[in-house]
Amino acid sequence: MNVRVGVKLSEAIQTFELTRHFNSLVAVNHINLEIGKGELFSLLGPNGAGKTTTIRMLCCLLKPTSGTAQVMGYDIAEEPFKVKELIGVSPQETSISERLNCWENLSLIGEIHRLTSTETKRRSQELLERMGLIERSKDQVRKFSGGMKRRLSLIMALVHDPEVLFLDEPTLGLDPQSRRAIWEYIAQLKGKKTILLTTHYLEEADVLSDRLAIIDEGKIAVLGTPEELKKNLSDKQTMVIKVGNLTAEVMSGLRGRYAEVEQRNDELILSASELDFKEITEYLYSQGITIRSAALKQPTLDDVFIQITGKELRE
């Protein structure tokens, strides 16, 4: 590959203040990302955070309102067709030609990427077998289940052996079993291809990513490895207590002692740099509160997310 000016060759994807407006709505707001070659990077965020819009810009489907990005050193606005030759995309909607079978869908992608038909067939065979679609490969796709379509969509992104892979919510709406099968496959690709994956499933980001960014309302809220993000949070402890008869007095008493006190239905959530399990439960007893359960929580990405965005991720 040619060395292009101003490009660090280790970076597969770089965005520079990438921004997209839809009328007055700012869907993607000055995003700067650097994704290394062979890295699996996740964009994690709730619906409407701007994940798909970011991917669409990187795939040259959508023009940025301002800012730009490079994929393997090619600018998305200036050399879109160079970019398109290097990427494979599995869009959020499993867009497949419904009245074609698997082979026909894959050979279309192969021909568009100017693969020879033997090459396309060989790769299709391999991928269809690996993803467990080979038995149904001659059926029209419209008869497939959602999970099968997702798998074929992934194969269509891979059949031409792209250097960079964009996977927009690759397991959206799947049952846990199908989801795990796709995770396993994506995990096998790690290190071989640069992958940008979007998801609103925390577990997915946690299990698969080398690094991840939490995106909310078009902005990157935090970025790091899953471990880093969790560790940053662990200088703070959280305790969740299920209680029976909480009073306003007790709440204000607690607020005086601990940094964060929150009540959700019958759950009391306390956070502070240090929490003493015994001290808290004894205080509640002394106030005549019934405790049904109480636990100190290990920080999860969920907590990271709530802490950073003030929202829960689950739909």
Added chain:
Amino acid sequence: MRFWAFGKRNLKEIYRDPLALGFLLGMPIAFIVIFSFAFGGEHASPLNISVVNEDNRSATSEAFVQCLENMENLEVNRISEKSQAEEELSTGKLSTYLVIPEGFAQQAKQEGQPVKLELVFDEADPMTAQRVEPVIRVAAAKFLQISSPLDIKLLGQGVEVKDNYINYMVPGMIVFGLMILVPTGVRIIVTDKEKGFLSRLLTTPARPWDFILGYALALVPVVAVSTMIYLGVGMGMGLSMVGNLGLAFLVFFIIGLCCIGIAMILGALFSSEAQGEPACWFFLLPMAMISGAWWPTEQMPSVLQRIAAAFPFFHAMDASRQVITGGASFTTILPDLYWLIGWTVVLFAIGIILFRRQMAS
């Protein structure tokens, strides 16, 4: 060749969708069959026409009246005086009569000169005149091919037009059938947009012309096959080809390309099926009406006629009727062909521009 691969895919999507294909082919076929049964052939009662010959009983006009008399489903009743015909019309005995005005023979002899005929009808019953009019036109077109009156009889007997109504109706129906390619093409494109398939392909190195050629290419065999089917059904119902079949096919083929071009444009403009298809019909049905798909356009206000003549459909119907019922030659229909080819080129150019713009959103 990317567009070829994409075209193959589109063709598969079309012929593997039996419902859409049935609608595409079924509607015009049903129309041809129903209209033939209703208004044409042995099934329908013969038309009565009274003729007043004011052209001093010239040999030419006399031959023309005989030509009318030779028509199978036309009963000709000669009336010698125009005043008598006028009276019978006003008393309701007649609903329409044809006047061969003075100078008919003169006009018929000079090539390129417009030949005037008058069809007088009772305004309370315009339908009869509407049925008679195409029959007269067919007869006149056939008759005026030959300038010398001696040859007329030979032609009149040699070419046997079984059913003039069907000869008039079928070309209009075929053009209408090809117009249905517009919503068909729009549906394919817009569905690809809605389902995100087009977006997926737009992330590949395919270019704008790959898309437009791929969509257009898939519809070309549909044009050819459906035209053949419509012609076959028409012939089954009694269509008799006077002119050159290949020439008629050429006209249908070009209007088919035109319709594909329109589908590309509307497909680029609309992004949901719920908008796209109704929009097509909103444009196509009035177009079919004013262009003469179902009835002659001569009685329409001249404004409408001029609007119709600006669009390609009128020219396709006009040219194909001239070929099928009047035996017109390539040079005769050349002005119509210019219109058709011009429109096709313009429509495809606009289509490509719109597709390019879409790709760079």
